[in-house]
Structures are given as C-alpha cells and as structure tokens.
Amino acid sequence: MNLTAKEVFPGLEDQISDSRFNRVSTAIDSIFNKSLARLENGRPFIITGDIPAMWLRDSTWQVAPLLNSNHPDVINLLVELSKAQVQLFLIDPYANAFNPAANGECWHKDFADQSPWVFERKFELDSLASVLYLARMISEKYGRFDHIDDSFKQALTVMLNLAQREQRHDPDSYIFKRDNDVPHDSLSHNGRGAPTAYTGMVYSAFRPSDDACVYGYLVPSNLFFLNELEKLSENLKTPESVSLSNQIRNGIENFAIIEGRYAYEIDGLGNSLFIDDANVPSLLSLPLLGCLASDDKIYSATREFILSEKNPYYFTGIKAVGIGSQHTPNNFVWPIALAVEALTSPSTEKKLATLDILENTDAGTGNMHEAFNVDNPAEFTRPWFSWADMTYVQLVLASVNYQSI
Numbered sequence: 001m002n003l004t005a006k007e008v009f010p011g012l013e014d015q016i017s018d019s020r021f022n023r024v025s026t027a028i029d030s031i032f033n034k035s036l037a038r039l040e041n042g043r044p045f046i047i048t049g050d051i052p053a054m055w056l057r058d059s060t061w062q063v064a065p066l067l068n069s070n071h072p073d074v075i076n077l078l079v080e081l082s083k084a085q086v087q088l089f090l091i092d093p094y095a096n097a098f099n100p101a102a103n104g105e106c107w108h109k110d111f112a113d114q115s116p117w118v119f120e121r122k123f124e125l126d127s128l129a130s131v132l133y134l135a136r137m138i139s140e141k142y143g144r145f146d147h148i149d150d151s152f153k154q155a156l157t158v159m160l161n162l163a164q165r166e167q168r169h170d171p172d173s174y175i176f177k178r179d180n181d182v183p184h185d186s187l188s189h190n191g192r193g194a195p196t197a198y199t200g201m202v203y204s205a206f207r208p209s210d211d212a213c214v215y216g217y218l219v220p221s222n223l224f225f226l227n228e229l230e231k232l233s234e235n236l237k238t239p240e241s242v243s244l245s246n247q248i249r250n251g252i253e254n255f256a257i258i259e260g261r262y263a264y265e266i267d268g269l270g271n272s273l274f275i276d277d278a279n280v281p282s283l284l285s286l287p288l289l290g291c292l293a294s295d296d297k298i299y300s301a302t303r304e305f306i307l308s309e310k311n312p313y314y315f316t317g318i319k320a321v322g323i324g325s326q327h328t329p330n331n332f333v334w335p336i337a338l339a340v341e342a343l344t345s346p347s348t349e350k351k352l353a354t355l356d357i358l359e360n361t362d363a364g365t366g367n368m369h370e371a372f373n374v375d376n377p378a379e380f381t382r383p384w385f386s387w388a389d390m391t392y393v394q395l396v397l398a399s400v401n402y403q404s405i
Contacts, residue, residue: 001032015400027389043084049386053119060130065394070404082147125204125221132228169203184211197268200251208279209327215267224281227291261302276306278325278334317374332371351399
C-alpha cells in the first residue's frame, strides 16, 4: 500500500506541528511499506518490527490508530487483517506468534509437534481477546461484518472451549521450559507453572510481554477477555459464552480485588502479585480497552498504586518517569506505557506533555523503541518496534481529538 498520512488522516496536518506530522508520516509509511507483508492467499501479515513474525496481540495494536481512518483501502486492510488473525489462530490456538508461511522459522522450537506456521507457542489469554477486539471494533466503527464469517464463528467456538478448559488448568497439558538461563522465559515448577485453584477466571501461561506469569490468573488479560465476551453481538452470544462471562466476572470480583484495588496476578490459593507491566493489556490500560471507566474507584486506586514506586516496575529518572517491565533492564521505561498513561488520562495537557517526552527520548532516531533508560535515552532496546511507533500515532490523534473526515 502506498497511502500517505495525509490520505489516511485527512486534516490532521492542520492540527499539529510539521515535525509531529512528519513523525506520524514516517510511522504510517513504515506500517504499510515495512511491516505489511502478505500470506499466500493475499491476506495481510503484519510483522512486529525487527522480528519477522506476526503476533496476534501486536498486530491488533499496530493497526489500532488506523481505526480512526475512513479511507476505503484502510478499512479493507483492517477487515482482511482480522480474517488473517482468525486463520492463524485456528492453526494453533495456544500460539502467540506466527510465520507468513509454513517455513518452520521460530524463536525456539519448544514443542516436538510445533506447527511450521508457529513462530512462538506461548499461551497468552490476551491473544484471544485481541482477535475479538479488532473484529468488534471494525464492526462498530464501519458497520462491516464480512469478516464475521464461518471461520470467525469457528474460532470463537474454539476460544470458548479453550477458555473453559483453562479455567481448570491441567499443568501436564502444557509444559513450557527453555534452557536459556532466562527464568521468566519458562514456566516455573519444571515448566508446568505455579499451582492454581479454580476461581472462574481463565489461566494464562504468559503475559503480554511474553514473560511467564508468576501466578496463573492474569487479571488484566481476564478483564480484557471478559469485556470482549460481554460485548459480543447478540447473534454471536451463546449460553456457553454468557456462562463463561459470568464465571470470569465472579472470579475477578471474589479473588482479584484485594484491599480495594486489582492485583496483577492471582492463583486462587491466596497468593497475589501487585505490580503492573508495560505491555497492553495492563492494569493501566483498562479504560483504553473499554473494560471500565477511567473514574472507576477500583481502577483509580489501582492506578495510584501502579504509578508509584510501590510498583517495582515504576522507574524515575531525569528524562522520563513511567512503567517498565522485567522483560527489559531496570530503569528502562516503555514508550507504550508512557503513551497509555496519557491515553487513559482525561487531560489534554498530559497528552501533549507526554508527546514531548516521547519525541525527546528517541535517541535521535525518529522512532519509538521498546524501552529506554530513564536517565540516558541513548540506551534503548529494539531499534524498530512497530507497536510503539503506532501507539505514538494513537496518542497524537487523541491529543487533538481527531475525527476522521
């Protein structure tokens, strides 16, 4: 695709500075001409950046700003991407990232029977929710339903069955262990993960960071998945989906809210983890995902906690202050998390100030990175991380309350 930012977001250039619009233009050119590839059937395949694979989650957030465009080519791209996500999901519902063909490429072959389509097979509940989210947003924004086809309905049935099975996770059914001396790249307990008890919530082996969960019930991912189940159109809802929704909600209310705020992970056995991680879905991102209102009392208390030094992944420096991850070094904050903090704030001033910070901490590259040192942005991880670039675009659009023409 050769669309320009002026075509994708007409009128935006008149609402922001030339330098900011140039950054948006660079990101749009990158998503269309660097990230976008094609499957053999012509459907879009969006690589995450400097890793040539497509994550179900990443691809959803890479195109999320495009939901603000009314260009017919953009709309068709979104529809076809939704179909591609469903196609890949059905190859292996436990996988988080895929190849553009059955070429056998992988980060690491962790299962003897791993499909040659699968780049990585980390079971992450948010992957399922992200597929549902993109499909729903396309229908709500554009009134398009041609992606809600038989394959989508099949995928939804597979998701429901998988989620019901993972409410009572069998630790011997999914063993993930890598011998690479990176503890969070493998499940604990010899690859089986920490024990869990039934709560009604759905087990997730890994976080959106692709790091292993400490405890099996990842709260933001359960809230995200719950939200998508509850917002299914009436013709897609089933007694099974409604029952599952009720069970997850009861589980969250009875187990995940502790001392007036959300835990990040729980196990149903009395253990809980109070942190937040930079990747979406995060506790910080819940209003952005539509899971709850930004003035929700439990969310407000949670936000106050995670945006403080009580959160071990909240880092303060002379160039930036915000949330990082165990996935990256200490004192490295993620541009995605900085943008999400501003996107979930009602303040326009906060959005504009955050854009200034992001632009001044790119180490002169013109791109957002995965993470950077809060005292020295010249130290960063991943020179090309498309999700971060496009979240910057999303914040630019929100800063002027952009409405597509």
